[in-house]
Structures are given as C-alpha cells and as structure tokens.
Amino acid sequence: MTLPLDGITVLDLTSGAAGAxxxxxxxxxxxxxxxxxHAAAPLHRSGGFTVWDRGKExxxxxxxxxxxEAELRRLLPGADVLLQDFAPAAPQQAMFAPAKLQALNPRLVACSITAYGMQGRWRDDPPVDDLAMARAGILSGMPGFRPxxxxxxxxxxxxxxxxxxxIGAAASLLARESTGRGRIVETSLLAGALLFHPKVVAEGIPPLVFQTHPSGSAPFYSLYECADGxxxxxxxxxxxxxxxxxxxxGIGDLVSEPRFDNVRRGDGMTEEEELRAAIAGAMKTRNAADWAADFEAADVPFAPVRQGDIVLEDPQIHHNAMLLALEDPAVGATVQMGAPIRFAETPADPKPRAAASGPRTGHAPRA
Incomplete structure (x- = not known):
C-alpha cells in the first residue's frame, strides 16, 4: 500500500518556516x-529547518x-502543488498570477503563504512571528512575571x-478528483496566529479575562516547585x-472552608493568592517523584515538567514511534521528531535532507 500523497509532486519555492x-x-x-x-533559502539551513527540510530534493x-520565470514555466506543468511565500507586492508575484498558472497547468493547486494576507495595510510587512503575535493579541493575553x-x-x-x-492543499487535491481543476489557496501568519488565540465577539458571550497569573489560570491548575527544585x-x-x-x-481542611467554595466551583478567585501560597508551601515539602507517586495513585490530574532531552528518552515517545534517527548531511547523526501523522498500514519513512542541489531542466515528472 502507498502513503496518501504518493504520486503527488510539490514545488516548494518558500524561504520561511511556515512553508518549510x-x-x-x-x-x-x-x-x-x-x-x-537560493540565497534566501540555502541548501542546509539551521535550527528547525534541519527537520523541516528533510526528505526534500x-x-x-x-x-x-x-x-x-522561464524555469518556472518548465517546472509547473509537472507539479501538483505549488508553495510560495513571496510578499504580495514582490515582483515575483507576477509569476503566480492565476491566469498564468491555469494556462500552464489547470490542475495545479497553488498555495500562497504571506504575513498578513494579500490585502490590507499590513500586507507587505515582514513575516515575523513575534510581530504577527503582537498584532493578533497573543502577547497581550499572555501572563508572565509582570503584567x-x-x-x-x-x-x-x-x-x-x-x-x-x-489542509488547503489536501482539500483542493480532493476536490480536483471530481472537478479536474486546481485551486488557488491563500493563508497567512496572521491566520495562523488567530488559530491559537481566536477572537469571538457576541452579545451572548460574556467578556473573558484570560489567564492572569504566570503559574497558571487557577490555583489547582498551575505550576509548582517541589523540594528538589x-x-x-x-x-x-x-x-x-x-x-x-x-x-x-495536607491542606484539605483549609480548602474545604466555605470561603474557598468559589474555587471548588471554578467561578471565582477571590481568595486566590492565599490558596496559591498554601499549595506552593505544601508542594515544597516533598520531592517531585514523591508527589507524582501519590497523585498517580489517587488519579489526580498532573504532569511532571520535563526537560527536552529527558522527553526524548521517555518510553511513551518510543511506544508510539514518535522519534526518527537520520544521518544529516550537514550536522551528522540526529534524533528528531518522527512523522507527526500516522497512517494505518502505510508508515511514513522520512529521508534526510538533500546532500546537494543542482539545476533541473524539463518538467518536474508526474507519477
């Protein structure tokens, strides 16, 4: 059996993290x-690109x-999906005019990833995650050790x-099975930011005050230090x-006092700081492993805070085949995230990054 996208050719012209x-x-x-x-997207990029560029020619x-543009005209007739992240006002966008793409390959799914969309006053601003989060309201809703x-x-x-x-590319490829035509797909970093911090305004929805404490949104839904650090x-x-x-x-009597009923109901935090202090004091009396054993036995929802290297050694990760060992041509042996989506009977088999690049002439071959 084959993987779901076997036979699909993707032309990746992007230089940013989202496209990669x-x-x-x-x-x-x-x-x-x-x-x-090219200059903005060299062969062996660092950081997350070590993973994101795997398996690509x-x-x-x-x-x-x-x-x-002439080289693009040679490549596009053999492609199924095009990924590009040029700014809306970039001269390269002329290459991706819908009429041109349709004439070259009417079955092509062409996906554009911009910073803030193709329209509006921010459309040509740089695609920087921090800036997009600031404009989307994520930073203003994030608590810390200051307001x-x-x-x-x-x-x-x-x-x-x-x-x-x-999702847009996959949905368009599915639609192509019945229509025989490709589609133009547009998304942006701004849209991606709103995924994690959606805005809903309606008369029937009361205003929501997002998490206001750096340790967590409620006393028993927070992070605490134990005796061993x-x-x-x-x-x-x-x-x-x-x-x-x-x-x-050992603070059951305190928590059962009527003045903390609002905390137990989850509808108020009038005594929040006193309760947080009581929990923090209790948690500092024992090591994390001791608390974990008791919480586990009592079916109390909790999680130990792990460091990255320890996470990679956890049996849960290995039981679900979530790691992948690859020999990278630039940095050598790596252990990285495996394919994040598992398909029954057709396990993915990602390959390392390309060891070299070269000129490509003619059409990108179709399967």
Whole structure:
C-alpha cells in the first residue's frame, strides 16, 4: 500500500518556516517535494529547518535571476502543488498570477503563504512571528512575571499557517478528483496566529479575562516547585480532583472552608493568592517523584515538567514511534521528531535532507 500523497509532486519555492514545515508535512505524507535553493533559502539551513527540510530534493532556482520565470514555466506543468511565500507586492508575484498558472497547468493547486494576507495595510510587512503575535493579541493575553503583554518564544503563527496550507492543499487535491481543476489557496501568519488565540465577539458571550497569573489560570491548575527544585503542573478543574489533591497535600481542611467554595466551583478567585501560597508551601515539602507517586495513585490530574532531552528518552515517545534517527548531511547523526501523522498500514519513512542541489531542466515528472 502507498502513503496518501504518493504520486503527488510539490514545488516548494518558500524561504520561511511556515512553508518549510508545510512541505515537510506533505512530504511525510508521501509527496515528492522539490525545494528551491537560493540565497534566501540555502541548501542546509539551521535550527528547525534541519527537520523541516528533510526528505526534500533540492534544485537551484533563483527568484531574482533573469530566467526565473522561464524555469518556472518548465517546472509547473509537472507539479501538483505549488508553495510560495513571496510578499504580495514582490515582483515575483507576477509569476503566480492565476491566469498564468491555469494556462500552464489547470490542475495545479497553488498555495500562497504571506504575513498578513494579500490585502490590507499590513500586507507587505515582514513575516515575523513575534510581530504577527503582537498584532493578533497573543502577547497581550499572555501572563508572565509582570503584567501582559509578554513575549512568546514559540512560532505559533508559522505553525498555524503551515497547518492551514496543508489542509488547503489536501482539500483542493480532493476536490480536483471530481472537478479536474486546481485551486488557488491563500493563508497567512496572521491566520495562523488567530488559530491559537481566536477572537469571538457576541452579545451572548460574556467578556473573558484570560489567564492572569504566570503559574497558571487557577490555583489547582498551575505550576509548582517541589523540594528538589523540580516542578509539577496540576490539572485539577473539577471539585473532586481538587479535594483529592488538597487531601494529599495536607491542606484539605483549609480548602474545604466555605470561603474557598468559589474555587471548588471554578467561578471565582477571590481568595486566590492565599490558596496559591498554601499549595506552593505544601508542594515544597516533598520531592517531585514523591508527589507524582501519590497523585498517580489517587488519579489526580498532573504532569511532571520535563526537560527536552529527558522527553526524548521517555518510553511513551518510543511506544508510539514518535522519534526518527537520520544521518544529516550537514550536522551528522540526529534524533528528531518522527512523522507527526500516522497512517494505518502505510508508515511514513522520512529521508534526510538533500546532500546537494543542482539545476533541473524539463518538467518536474508526474507519477
């Protein structure tokens, strides 16, 4: 049996993280991904690109060169999906005019990933995750050890945009089976940011005050340090879990006082700081492993806070085949995330990054 996208050829002309991640997901699902290599997207990129560029073939294509469009015309008739992330006002966008693409390949699914969409006053601003999160309201809703806004290090907009690009491409390929025609797909880092911090405004929805404490959104739904310097995240929402956790901590009598009923119901935090202090004091009396054993036995929702290298050694990761060992041509032996989507009977088999690039002439071959 074959992977879902076996026989699909993807032309990846992107230089940013969102396009690279989208190309990796399509490649892990069986597509053949041809990645353009040029000054803004060198052959062996660092950081997350070590993973995101895996399994892709590399070819030389300079979007600034005089023959860039002619080379594109040779490649597009053999492609099923096109990924590009040029700014809306970039001169290269002229190459991707819908009429041109349709004339070259009416079955092509052409996906554009921009910073803020093809229209509007921000459309040509740089595709920077931090800026997109600031404009989308993510930073203003993020608590920290000072009042929000707070910096968020994770590339949420690029991650969301990559997922949307893949969903749009897959949906368009499915539609092509019945219509015989490709489609234009557009997404953006702004759309990706809104995935993680959606805005809903309606008369019937009361205003929501997002998490206001750096340790967590509620006393029994927060992060606490233990005696050995390790941390545990509590996840107690319902009263029965709060009661179990407080009894194990030895503060059951305190939590059962009527003034804390609002906490047990989850509808208020009038005594929040006193309760947080009581929990923090209790958690500091024992090591994390001791708390974990008792919480596990009592079925209290919790999780130990792990460091990255320990996470990779956890049996849970190995039981689900979530790691992949690859020999990278630039950095050598690597252990990295495996294919994040598993398909029954057709396991993905990602390959390393391309060892070299070269000119590609003629059409990208179809399966």
């Amino acid at each position: 991640f989208a190309g990796m997901l399509l490649g892990d699902s069986g597509a053949r991904v041809l990645r353009a290599v 590399a070819f030389d294509w300079d979007p600034e060169a005089a023959g860039a 929000a806004p707070v910096h968020v290090p994770h590339p949420l907009p690029s991650t969301g945009a990559a997922l949307f690009a893949c 390790e941390y545990i995240q509590l996840g107690c929402v319902h009263a029965r879990f709060i009661d179990r956790a407080s009894e194990i901590m």
